[in-house]
Amino acid sequence: MHVGIIGGASTIGSTLAYSLACDDPHNSVTLFETALDAAWGHATDLRHASYHLVGGPLSEGAAAAGSVTYAPTDDIGEFDLDAVVVTARVPPSDDDTQRGSRGARTRELDANLPLIDSIADSLDAVDPVPTVVVTNPVDRIVYRLWNQLGWPRSKVMGFSLAETARVADAIARRHDVHPTRVSCPTMGEHGEHVVPVFSSATVAGEAVSFTPEQREAIVDEVLEVPFEIAEKRGIGDSSRWVSGAGLLRVLRGLSAPNPTDPLCLSVPLDGEYGFTDACLSVPVTLADGEVVRTIEWDLDESETARLREAYEAVREDVRRFED
Ligand SMILES: NC(=O)c1ccc[n+]([C@@H]2O[C@H](COP(=O)([O-])OP(=O)(O)OC[C@H]3O[C@@H](n4cnc5c(N)ncnc54)[C@H](O)[C@@H]3O)[C@@H](O)[C@H]2O)c1
Numbered sequence: 226m227h228v229g230i231i232g233g234a235s236t237i238g239s240t241l242a243y244s245l246a247c248d249d250p251h252n253s254v255t256l257f258e259t260a261l262d263a264a265w266g267h268a269t270d271l272r273h274a275s276y277h278l279v280g281g282p283l284s285e286g287a288a289a290a291g292s293v294t295y296a297p298t299d300d301i302g303e304f305d306l307d308a309v310v311v312t313a314r315v316p317p318s319d320d321d322t323q324r325g326s327r328g329a330r331t332r333e334l335d336a337n338l339p340l341i342d343s344i345a346d347s348l349d350a351v352d353p354v355p356t357v358v359v360t361n362p363v364d365r366i367v368y369r370l371w372n373q374l375g376w377p378r379s380k381v382m383g384f385s386l387a388e389t390a391r392v393a394d395a396i397a398r399r400h401d402v403h404p405t406r407v408s409c410p411t412m413g414e415h416g417e418h419v420v421p422v423f424s425s426a427t428v429a430g431e432a433v434s435f436t437p438e439q440r441e442a443i444v445d446e447v448l449e450v451p452f453e454i455a456e457k458r459g460i461g462d463s464s465r466w467v468s469g470a471g472l473l474r475v476l477r478g479l480s481a482p483n484p485t486d487p488l489c490l491s492v493p494l495d496g497e498y499g500f501t502d503a504c505l506s507v508p509v510t511l512a513d514g515e516v517v518r519t520i521e522w523d524l525d526e527s528e529t530a531r532l533r534e535a536y537e538a539v540r541e542d543v544r545r546f547e548d
């Protein structure tokens with residue numbers, strides 16, 4: 226698989242590049258950047274890493290390892306890519322690590338909209354290819370990119386799987402099990418209006434129930450933790466590990482021949498759950514370079530209400546930037 230990462234020298238982009246090289250040393254990665262020195266630094270270091278990951282030196286006739294290269298974003302049309310991941314952003318201000326800081330998300334949206342429009346211009350030179358957006362606020366940014374590109378909606382999706390892992394972790398600690406024994410998929414907005422589907426949660430395969438207070442405490446914890454990580458590690462170091470691993474899972478799904486199990490990703494909605502003209506995280510299956518199916522799960526009353534709040538929050542911003 227040849228993956229182009231726009232913003233390839235970013236915290237998330239470089240972590241994903243390393244994850245791809247570890248996962249299959251035959252994967253190729255091109256880091257598209259404006260910070261070309263940093264991209265050179267990562268591409269060179271990753272190429273050195275690939276020597277060991279593939280078990281060099283190789284005997285003659287062994288399958289060659291993938292390449293790790295870099296290029297300016299405007300040159301993306303010259304590359305034959307199987308998937309694109311967008312992690313580029315305008316540098317944040319210190320306030321943006323504070324979940325509660327008033328206006329931080331709006332500032333982030335206003336800063337990243339022109340950037341995503343310029344990325345859409347560069348992608349015009351590419352035939353539709355599965356594209357996973359990470360840049361925040363992801364539900365708005367992925368909607369804007371999809372709109373600007375005019376590509377089929379099956380090709381463009383926003384990454385929000387970090388929250389599914391964080392919810393599993395929060396539930397696991399309460400039940401004293403490993404997080405991988407927990408299933409509680411997470412829909413809605415990537416942010417304040419996240420919607421863990423508590424009504425279908427299981428722990429070690431058994432249904433579990435939560436009081437409204439327990440639900441609220443888990444949501445609060447899940448919303449705080451990325452900001453706590455960024456604050457403790459420094460603003461330049463976002464949640465690279467969960468994001469790198471989750472993105473790898475999405476890319477593996479996109480390159481598989483058979484549909485994956487449902488994963489919650491932020492996709493353009495066309496009537497699902499009664500919503501249109503926005504992106505929200507909903508369950509989808511992936512295969513063969515695209516979203517195969519968008520699924521409508523039964524939600525309980527409070528989850529349905531939270532999902533509507535998520536939709537309204539995203540729509541309000543979409544309306545603002547569409548005007
Ligand atoms: N959706 C999620 O779950 C999730 C999780 C973590 C982080 N994020 C978001 O991902 C984004 C990336 O975070 P990070 O910490 O990795 O970023 P970062 O600040 O480390 O790097 C951003 C990079 O974008 C590059 N860039 C800017 N304009 C560009 C352009 N036109 N073309 C190519 N590259 C360009 C910069 O040079 C820089 O290397 C942020 O918006 C962050 O909030 C989302």
Ligand SMILES: O=C(O)C[C@H](O)C(=O)O
Pocket residue numbers: 361387451452463464
């Ligand atoms: O950068 C953020 O706002 C948090 C990030 O989206 C994350 O989920 O780690």
